[in-house]
Amino acid sequence: MRTSFGPFKLVYSALGQLLVLGWLLVASGAAFAQAPAGKARNFTRNARLMGSHFSFTAVSKDDSLAWRAIRAGIRETQRIDRLFSYWDSTSQITQVNRQAGIKPVVVDQEVYDLIQRTLKLSALSNGAFDITFAGGEKIYKFDRKEHAGLPAPEVVKASVARIDYRKVLLDPATHSVMLQDKGMRMNLAGILQGYGVRKAQALMRQMGIQGGLINGSGDVSCWGRQSDGSLWRIAIGDPVYPQSVSSWLTVTDVAVVTAGNYEQYFTVQGKYYGHIIDPHTGYPATGLRSVTIICPDVELADGLDEVVFVKGPEEGLAFINKLKGVDCTLITNDGRTLASRGMAVNYYSTQQPQTAAAPTP
Incomplete structure (x- = not known):
């Protein structure tokens, strides 16, 4: 996500862009693992989608089927991007935005359903996740430099005046969506x-x-097994050393979503401010550098990482611990690793993760 109100998904290059930890032969943007004829192989193709790096891996004995499926997956992602695009003047999201404060817009069932699910997540998280963030004013410059200070309190407060998921009005009878206020x-x-x-x-x-x-630029979902029968190994990057790995998981039939808040930031008197904005206050969320969510649904995991960033280490970890089937591991600004109660992850360092979060730094 490349906005000032959402986490920027990172792909860790140290182990092949958060890919399978295995050897692949790469040619012209596609790859496959060598195996005897008749044996299953890993087929991989990279693509630029949604403004980010995606990779698609299919395990199959049939190379024609594998490539057809990968191409179909890429086309499906492109379709979704066009349908929901904030930037495309013809998208249904743009039409809803144009009619804000004026009238409802009838949308496809798919669009209606996804918006409805985001509003449920917003209610569950008490607004820590909010799709109306786009109405906020951009008052910060995340240029990795030292700034003299934060904007004036009244400027900060005004910047989020038009952010409120409760003003997204849905009509199930007509499948229409309306933003209550102009702007x-x-x-x-x-x-x-x-x-x-x-x-x-x-x-x-x-x-x-x-x-x-x-792998959608840090949003990873895997199923089944690799061609050699092994589970998938997913690497989690180290925010202090971006070209290295802090830990990894061996999984299948699960989503692993990692987001970092350290590519876009600024500092004030040495204090770090990342680009994820708390929609309640207008100030950058503080305390965390990296969030990894593990759960069966990659869509849900994608939204939960932002929730945890906004809530911060202690409250965010407590929030995840209340959810069934969801786990997380967090890296704080001061380098501590925190983990939810059910989290099982392999760490490269000797540091043991804490299951009870310390106060936000």
């Missing part, structure tokens, strides 16, 4: 990559791909 804007960027990965995976599985992995 409001919605942008589904905070959950769209996860949704795109989920839809592409469902299509590939429907086509007969029984094992695979899709």
Whole structure:
């Protein structure tokens, strides 16, 4: 997500862009693992989608099926991007934004359903996740430099005056959406990559791909097994050393979504301010550098990482611990690693993760 109100999804290059930890032969943007004829192989293709780097891996004995499924997954992601685009003047999201404070807009069932799910997440998180963030004023410059100070309190307060998910009005009878006030804007960027990965995976599985992995710039979902029968190994980057890995997981049939808040930031008197904005206060969320969410649904995980960033280490960890089937590992500004109660992850360092978060630094 490339906005001032949502986490920027990172791809860690140290182990092949948060890819399978295995050897692949790369040629012209595509890759496959060498194996004897008749044996399953890993087929991988990279693509630029939704303004980010995506990779699609299909495990199959049939190379024609594998490539067809990967191409179908890419096309499905492109379709979703066009349908929900904040920037495309013809998208239904843009039409809703144009009619803010004027009238409702009838949208496709798919668009209506995704907006409805985001509003449920907003209510669950008490507004920590809010698709109306696009109506906020951009008052910060995340240029990695030292700034003299934060904007004046009244400027900060005014910057989020048009952010309020409760003013997104849905009519189930007509499948219409309306933003209550003029000047409001919605942008589904905070959950769209996860949704795109989920839809592409469902299509590939429907086509007969029984094992695979899709990585949407840090939004990873995997199913089945690799060609050698092993589970998928997913790396989590170290925010202090961006070209290294802090930990990894061995998983299948699960989503692993990692977001970092350290590519876009500024400092004031040495204090770090990342680019994720608390929609309640207008100030940058503080305390965390990296959030990794593990749960069965990549779309949900994509939204939850932002929730945790906004809530901060202690409250964010407590929030995740209340959710069934969801786990997380966090890295704080001061380098501490925190983990939810059910989290099982392999760490490269000797540091043991804390299961009870310390106060926000």
